[in-house]
Amino acid sequence: MLILLPNLPDHVFGVKAVGEVTADDLKSVLLPGLEVIKAKYGEIHYILVLETKVENFTAGAWFQDMVAGLKHLTAWKKMAIVTDQKAVEKFTDAFSYVTPREAKGFALTALNEAITWVSLKS
Template identity: 70%
Template sequence: MLSIIRDIPPHVFGVKATGQVTADDLKSVLLPGLEVLTQNQNDIYYLLVLETPVENFTAGAWFQDMVAGLKHFTKWKKIAVVTDETAVEKFTDAFSYIAPGESKGFKLSQLDEAIDWLSIK
């Protein structure tokens, strides 16, 4: 399930993933949130808090995630992924080399640091 994170800077869109994440979650939460953000801000500052293993994302969810990434490819400015999965954190750090903008992985205990990092335009 994806839920919107409140109480973060208005130029940041954040979601928390718990349990199983499906294509419907991305279609009903992530994609509309990114649409509103790009209409209001033009740039994407994105916070993803993974409180579930990446194995809990269905194939359809990964496909919708790819669609979101490609649709807004030039608008990504900063992506923070907060997780205790070391491989995901390292992948996020490396993602900056192949995609526009900056990507950075954080541990769950560093959520406030991730929000602070995203706060800086």
């Protein structure tokens, strides 16, 4: 399930993933949220708080995630992934070296730091 993160700056879109995450979650929560942010600001500052294992994302969810990434390829500005899964955090940090956008992994205990970082406009 994806839950909208409250109290973020207006130009930042964020969700928390808990339990099983399905294609319907991405279609009903993630994709519309990205559309609104892109339309309003022309770029995407995104934060994902991952409180579930990546194995709990269904195949359909991964496909929708890929669709979202490609659809908004030029609009991505900053992405923060907040998780206690060290492999995901390291992958996110490495990902920023191969894309034009900034991506950074944070531990769950560093949520406030992640929000501050993703909120800064470069």
